[in-house]
Amino acid sequence: MEPIGDLERELEELRETYKSGKTKEASWRRSQLKSLLSLLEEREEDIFQALHQDIGKNHVESYRDEVGILIKSVNYALDCLKQWMSGKNVKLPMVTFPTRAELVPEPLGIVLIISSWNFPFGLSLEPLIGAIAAGNVVVLKPSELAPASSSVLATTLHSYLDNKAVKVIQGGPSVGDQLLQQKWDKIFFTGSPRVARIVMTAAAKHLTPVTLELGGKCPAVVDALSSSWDREMAIKRILGGKFGACAGQACIGIDYILTEKKFATTLIEEMKVLIKKMFGENPRESHSVARIINKHHFLSLKSLLDDPMVKASVVYGGSLDEDHLFIEPTILLDPPLEAAIMNEEIFGPLLPIISLEKIEESVEFIKSRPRGLSVYAFTKNEKLMRRLISETSSGSLIFNDAIIQYAADTVPFGGVGESGFGRYHGKFSFDAFTHEKAVVRRHFLIEFWFRFPPWNDYKMQLFKSAYRYNYLSVVLITLGLKKSSQCSKTH
Amino acid sequence: MASEDKKPKAACFDGEAARSLVKELRGTFDAGKTKSYEWRVSQLKSLLKLTKDHEDDIIDALRSDLSKPVLEAFVSEIAMLKSSCEFTLKQLKRWMVPEKVKTSITTFPSSAEIVPEPLGIVLVISAWNYPFLLSLDPVIGAIAAGNAVVLKPSEIAPATSSLLAKLLGEYMDSSAVKVIEGAVPETSALLEQKWDKIFYTGNGKVGSIVLAAAAKHLTPVSLELGGKCPVIVDSNINLITTARRIIAGKWGMNNGQACISADHIITTKDFAPKLIDALKVELVKFYGNDPLASEDLSRIVSSNHFARVTKLLDDDKVSGKIVHGGQKDQSNLKIAPTILLDVPEDSLIMNEEIFGPLLPIVTVDNLEDSFNIINSGEKPLAAYLFTNNKKLKEAFVRNVSAGGLLINDVALHITNPYLPFGGVGESGIGSYHGRFSFDTFTHKKAVLYRSFTGDASARYPPYTLGKLRLLKALLSGNILGIIRALLGW
Numbered sequence: 016m017e018p019i020g021d022l023e024r025e026l027e028e029l030r031e032t033y034k035s036g037k038t039k040e041a042s043w044r045r046s047q048l049k050s051l052l053s054l055l056e057e058r059e060e061d062i063f064q065a066l067h068q069d070i071g072k073n074h075v076e077s078y079r080d081e082v083g084i085l086i087k088s089v090n091y092a093l094d095c096l097k098q099w100m101s102g103k104n105v106k107l108p109m110v111t112f113p114t115r116a117e118l119v120p121e122p123l124g125i126v127l128i129i130s131s132w133n134f135p136f137g138l139s140l141e142p143l144i145g146a147i148a149a150g151n152v153v154v155l156k157p158s159e160l161a162p163a164s165s166s167v168l169a170t171t172l173h174s175y176l177d178n179k180a181v182k183v184i185q186g187g188p189s190v191g192d193q194l195l196q197q198k199w200d201k202i203f204f205t206g207s208p209r210v211a212r213i214v215m216t217a218a219a220k221h222l223t224p225v226t227l228e229l230g231g232k233c234p235a236v237v238d239a240l241s242s243s244w245d246r247e248m249a250i251k252r253i254l255g256g257k258f259g260a261c262a263g264q265a266c267i268g269i270d271y272i273l274t275e276k277k278f279a280t281t282l283i284e285e286m287k288v289l290i291k292k293m294f295g296e297n298p299r300e301s302h303s304v305a306r307i308i309n310k311h312h313f314l315s316l317k318s319l320l321d322d323p324m325v326k327a328s329v330v331y332g333g334s335l336d337e338d339h340l341f342i343e344p345t346i347l348l349d350p351p352l353e354a355a356i357m358n359e360e361i362f363g364p365l366l367p368i369i370s371l372e373k374i375e376e377s378v379e380f381i382k383s384r385p386r387g388l389s390v391y392a393f394t395k396n397e398k399l400m401r402r403l404i405s406e407t408s409s410g411s412l413i414f415n416d417a418i419i420q421y422a423a424d425t426v427p428f429g430g431v432g433e434s435g436f437g438r439y440h441g442k443f444s445f446d447a448f449t450h451e452k453a454v455v456r457r458h459f460l461i462e463f464w465f466r467f468p469p470w471n472d473y474k475m476q477l478f479k480s481a482y483r484y485n486y487l488s489v490v491l492i493t494l495g496l497k498k499s500s501q502c503s504k505t506h
Numbered sequence: 507m508a509s510e511d512k513k514p515k516a517a518c519f520d521g522e523a524a525r526s527l528v529k530e531l532r533g534t535f536d537a538g539k540t541k542s543y544e545w546r547v548s549q550l551k552s553l554l555k556l557t558k559d560h561e562d563d564i565i566d567a568l569r570s571d572l573s574k575p576v577l578e579a580f581v582s583e584i585a586m587l588k589s590s591c592e593f594t595l596k597q598l599k600r601w602m603v604p605e606k607v608k609t610s611i612t613t614f615p616s617s618a619e620i621v622p623e624p625l626g627i628v629l630v631i632s633a634w635n636y637p638f639l640l641s642l643d644p645v646i647g648a649i650a651a652g653n654a655v656v657l658k659p660s661e662i663a664p665a666t667s668s669l670l671a672k673l674l675g676e677y678m679d680s681s682a683v684k685v686i687e688g689a690v691p692e693t694s695a696l697l698e699q700k701w702d703k704i705f706y707t708g709n710g711k712v713g714s715i716v717l718a719a720a721a722k723h724l725t726p727v728s729l730e731l732g733g734k735c736p737v738i739v740d741s742n743i744n745l746i747t748t749a750r751r752i753i754a755g756k757w758g759m760n761n762g763q764a765c766i767s768a769d770h771i772i773t774t775k776d777f778a779p780k781l782i783d784a785l786k787v788e789l790v791k792f793y794g795n796d797p798l799a800s801e802d803l804s805r806i807v808s809s810n811h812f813a814r815v816t817k818l819l820d821d822d823k824v825s826g827k828i829v830h831g832g833q834k835d836q837s838n839l840k841i842a843p844t845i846l847l848d849v850p851e852d853s854l855i856m857n858e859e860i861f862g863p864l865l866p867i868v869t870v871d872n873l874e875d876s877f878n879i880i881n882s883g884e885k886p887l888a889a890y891l892f893t894n895n896k897k898l899k900e901a902f903v904r905n906v907s908a909g910g911l912l913i914n915d916v917a918l919h920i921t922n923p924y925l926p927f928g929g930v931g932e933s934g935i936g937s938y939h940g941r942f943s944f945d946t947f948t949h950k951k952a953v954l955y956r957s958f959t960g961d962a963s964a965r966y967p968p969y970t971l972g973k974l975r976l977l978k979a980l981l982s983g984n985i986l987g988i989i990r991a992l993l994g995w
Contacts, residue, residue: 050962063603066922069529070989073967073969074969074970074974075967075969075970075973075974076967076979078974078977078978079981081666083977083978083981083982084981086981086982087612087981087982088759090982105922105924105925106924107922107924115715116919116922116924116925118925118926119903121907123930123931124931133681190694192833200931210726211724212721212722215717215720215721216721216722218717218721219714219715219717219721220714220721220730222710222713222714222717222729222931222932222934222935227724229724242518242958244958245958248958249958252965254966255965255966255967259967287705290531292968293966293968294566294967294968295966295967301967301968302969303967303968303969365519382536404621404951404953406538408623408949408951409951410951410952411951411952411953411954412621412706412951412952412953412954413953413954413956414953414954414955414956415955415956415957415958416616416954416956419613419954419956420613420952420954422612422613422981423609423610423612423613423618423952423954424610424612425607425608425609425618426607426609426618426620426952426954427609427950427952428621428952431625431949431951432626432702433724435724436724436726437726438950441582445637447809450907450929450930451937452907452908452909452910452911452930453909453910453911453919453925453927454903454910454911454912454913455910455911455912455913455915455918455919455922455925456899456912457912457913457915458912458914458915458942459743459744459747459748459894466750466754467750467753467754467758467792468575468577468758468792468793468800468802469792469793469794469800469802470575470576470577470578470802474577475576475577475580478577478580478581478585479580479585494515
């Protein structure tokens with residue numbers, strides 16, 4: 016555990032670094048991003064090993080979901096950095112002419128990133144890219160539940176990046192608490208709503224702005240697709256978006272499916288076939304599905320199946336291997352809606368399918384539940400698509416795929432309501448750690464002399480005209496060519 | 507003698523009332539009423555009409571609450587509100603249109619857009635110094651974005667608060683727009699509820715309480731706070747114009763009771779006497795020889811604040827530094843424009859936001875030193891610089907952090923609807939005005955469209971080395987790499 020004395024020293028060093036102005040220089044930001052790129056390219060094996068050790072991820076999954084995405088994001092930031100850093104000129108209404116205005120982006124200062132265990136590299140480094148690009152100094156607290164990854168992050172960031180400006184502080188809740196007592200200029204948190212409340216409450220003491228990336232139950236509406244090609248494509252994406260993404264332990268993973276009663280059987284049968292194709296006869300041995308992070312989480316997933324009515328609804332899979340912390344891909348059909356599995360975020364490889372009379376009922380179903388990070392819909396029905404867009408609310412809405420929004424640079428990634436607030440990825444990452452300072456420059460030359468007291472009707476009339484941007488009136492009144500009309504109230 | 511009588515039912519707004527208020531508003535919002543363009547436009551038009559029809563009542567209320575001069579009331583509150591409303595009405599349709607977004611090769615083939623949607627039910631808590639503007643300007647944003655809204659005006663400006671309750675009750679759709687009047691108990695009851703957004707204007711202490719209450723429900727918050735807005739004055743400037751603008755930006759703004767008014771001046775030792783002389787001359791021109799009698803100055807809002815401001819002068823080391831003004835009229839809650847020179851750094855007046863008609867002048871040897879002085883304190887809502895020196899301007903923009911910066915004037919930057927208005931650090935979180943008001947009450951939902959054609963099977967298990975190679979090429983956007991991987995090289 017990090018003793019308090021050390022923490023104070025580290026923070027003091029960060030403050031000194033920030034004060035020196037070093038991190039504001041484009042050259043510093045660029046060099047740090049380039050070093051991050053080298054880290055990702057050169058230490059790939061260490062990262063794969065850590066992810067395998069912590070959570071049983073296959074190399075390809077690790078590359079696809081973490082390393083590869085990060086490389087793409089760093090390159091994107093390097094390409095766009097100059098543009099992001101340059102001010103934006105702003106239009107001005109004529110009444111303030113001649114005046115120049117612009118928006119100047121500046122770093123917030125010292126920022127804290129708290130990340131999660133399921134995508135320990137991605138969820139640590141993606142915000143870090145934004146924080147560095149925006150010119151801040153950073154403390155990263157990786158999740159202690161993924162200790163191998165936390166340790167690799169600490170050693171690699173220490174050797175590749177400027178460790179007077181970017182620090183990794185490892186530890187559990189008590190370290191987290193100590194960090195939260197400090198005054199930060201921004202806190203970026205990825206994790207559960209419970210801890211988010213603790214973070215935001217601590218931030219409130221210092222009026223610190225926060226971004227909260229939480230989760231929720233992300234539903235996938237699956238319409239009856241007539242073409243077998245479409246069905247296969249959809250099911251692959253669904254299975255990939257559930258079992259293939261950290262064994263369902265993903266904030267944007269598909270939590271449950273909504274489909275029509277008459278389509279459910281076809282869907283399940285085709286899913287069974289594809290599960291075997293994709294994950295093999297023995298998914299644990301083929302390393303195609305990650306394992307559960309720890310015993311505590313394994314047991315809570317197990318308890319979701321304890322309810323006899325839930326257990327009875329299992330139509331595929333359901334076997335649990337406590338020694339290896341492995342749960343095989345499991346499908347359930349119509350577990351009771353009041354059961355825990357339909358009310359808590361599952362965060363595991365259990366996929367309930369809820370069957371409805373008509374697919375349109377899915378809109379009401381989703382609406383009546385808390386807002387999640389994503390809603391997915393596999394359909395070609397444009398009317399249904401429009402209804403989902405306008406009647407449901409979620410961080411994002413994806414048609415005909417799952418998870419893929421995580422890889423996008425131009426689309427904001429973040430929640431709403433119970434799934435959090437704030438967003439990142441691409442420029443949104445830069446913005447999350449930036450203050451857009453409004454700067455206005457005036458001259459001494461032109462003055463609206465009627466700005467100043469003592470007040471009278473005449474000045475009042477001029478103001479009324481000026482505010483309506485009615486310049487002609489202003490000129491005429493000033494030249495005495497237009498009478499100032501009766502003002503309603505004067506002293 | 508102990509009585510067995512039951513206490514009469516309190517007519518106050520309590521937790522129960524707050525709960526049912528929120529329930530009603532959720533019902534309205536869930537039914538979709540506030541989402542239509544037509545509803546939003548009709549409500550904005552009603553706000554405009556309310557302002558036009560009752561201009562006199564508003565001016566009267568402001569005079570009652572703050573002795574605000576008519577023209578100040580008109581210019582800084584009524585005209586600003588009208589112009590904000592008109593601007594929003596003109597732009598709303600455009601703001602509501604989803605924004606098409608380019609997508610890259612990693613998600614190819616796909617198309618994407620960002621769809622703005624209302625957050626739901628929002629709470630606006632406003633302040634007492636511009637009670638009309640600071641209540642309705644955020645409400646404009648909330649309505650424009652399609653939310654249901656509760657406004658809690660400040661009880662320290664009671665005439666305006668009750669006028670707002672009355673007028674909004676008459677003019678607006680009361681199933682979706684409500685005013686709850688009250689003080690700490692009512693505000694606490696409101697803050698216990700779950701809102702989809704809270705917009706607070708006021709001071710940092712209460713801001714912290716609002717943020718902590720919001721944390722329980724993970725509610726996003728905008729905080730428009732204040733700070734000690736410094737004015738740096740160089741010597742090579744047009745002195746008369748500068749003096750006039752400083753006066754307008756200090757005493758002309760609710761007699762210094764404004765979050766963006768000039769809090770204190772920083773200038774060189776040599777120039778200070780000249781600046782003080784110019785200020786004295788212009789002050790007399792503006793307010794006459796007996797400023798306590800001038801009707802062009804607001805009074806101090808309440809006896810509490812009067813005591814707070816006069817306490818800043820209590821210190822001998824401070825009162826001895828008065829170079830102009832200092833007169834007080836407690837019965838009328840008036841304090842004359844007061845200038846002080848070189849008060850001690852550790853005095854209260856140099857460490858708290860003054861929010862009153864006292865203007866300390868701090869002198870330095872070199873003007874560049876002023877940047878360090880400003881940066882050593884908390885980030886203010888605004889910082890001002892009067893100079894003709896281009897290098898100094900650029901150094902100012904580069905080195906001073908504040909919500910906004912204005913060069914060669916004071917406060918005027920907030921009239922521009924194209925600029926975000928908000929703080930940073932201790933001066934606040936979030937921004938508004940113009941489109942930023944719409945954005946602050948909006949969730950920008952990312953919508954991604956994918957087709958069933960074209961997919962990289964490399965995405966899915968079973969995982970192989972070949973797939974790894976392809977993924978590497980795909981994610982790096984490297985066309986040659988993609989081709990090579992596809993061909994199995």
